[in-house]
Amino acid sequence: MxxxxxxxxxxxxxxxxxxxxxxxxxxxxxxxxxxxxxxxIEEPSEEFFKAQEQELFDAPRCALIVLVTDHTMRSGVDTDRLTAELLSEADFKVDGVVEVTKRRSEIRKAIETGVAGGVDLVLTVGGTGVGPRDHTPEVTRDLLDKNVPGIAQALRASGLACGAVDACTSRGIAGVSGSTVIVNLAASRAAIRDGMATLPPLVHHLIDQLRRASMDV
Structure with missing residues (x-):
């Protein structure tokens, strides 16, 4: 029945x-x-989703600076302050500066801290040369999900144009780990200044892509 x-x-x-x-x-x-x-339940309107997306894009973009130093050959004083100021001018909120030696384990731990903490950008400074203690690119490569070679190429090209020798000969790389962009810069003040003149629009573009992708999941 x-x-x-x-x-x-x-x-x-x-x-x-x-x-x-x-x-x-x-x-x-x-x-x-x-x-x-x-x-x-009424389905959310298209305007609601647009507002959510705009709110996500407007959220502060956070950065962590990893300063890779060799205490016997420091690149100069106030490197951390210079990098932080230039990042702030590029609309990044600097969450902190971590100073580590050139040991692989310390570099890796510092980068992983930023990725696990969900920052938008981990910017390493130093350790990109050809010396026996320069390991930043190798450590970074092991942590990347996707390599973005165009950023490193742009940094080397602009370094050559401005005469920042360590920038144009840098072995630094760039890419994405999870939802975090990781970029290696050479350690001289000229390389930092030139790099931060080139980097912001490229990194902001990647962050836009990552945030949009997070909404599509």
């Missing part, structure tokens, strides 16, 4: 199993209506 439930029962005082029919609406009189009302 439509709309009925078949229930097993044992009448009082009897050991014999029996069957009887009851109308489901008598047991659950509001069940269908409750289910219908529970799922009667």
């Amino acid at each position: 439509p709309g009925c439930l078949r229930l097993k029962c044992w009448p009082l005082g009897s050991t014999r199993k029996g069957l009887f029919l009851v109308n489901a609406s008598e047991i659950f009189p509001n069940s269908q209506r409750d289910v219908d009302s529970r799922f009667d």
Whole structure:
């Protein structure tokens, strides 16, 4: 019978199993209506999604600076301050500066801290030369999900044009790990200044792509 439930029962005082029919609406009189009302939710409008997307794009873009130094050959004082100021001028919120030695384990841990913390950009400074203790590109490569060679090429080209020798001979690389962009810069003040003149529009473009992709998941 439509709309009925078949229930097993044992009448009082009897050991014999029996069957009887009851109308489901008598047991659950509001069940269908409750289910219908529970799922009667209006779909968000296109304007709502656009507002959400705009809010995501307008959120602060956070950066972590990883300063890779050789204490016997420091690149100069105030490198961290210069980098932080240039990042701020490029509309980044600097979450912090981590100074590490050129040991692979320290560089890796510092970069991973930024990626795990969800910053938009990890900018490493130093360790991109050809010396036996320069390991920043190798450590970075191991952490990347996607390599973006065009950024490193642009940094070397602009370094050559402005005469920043360590910038144009840098082995630095750039790419994406999770939702974080990672870029290696050479450590001289000229390389930092020139790099930060070239880098912002490229990195902001990648961050836009990553944020848009996070909404499509």
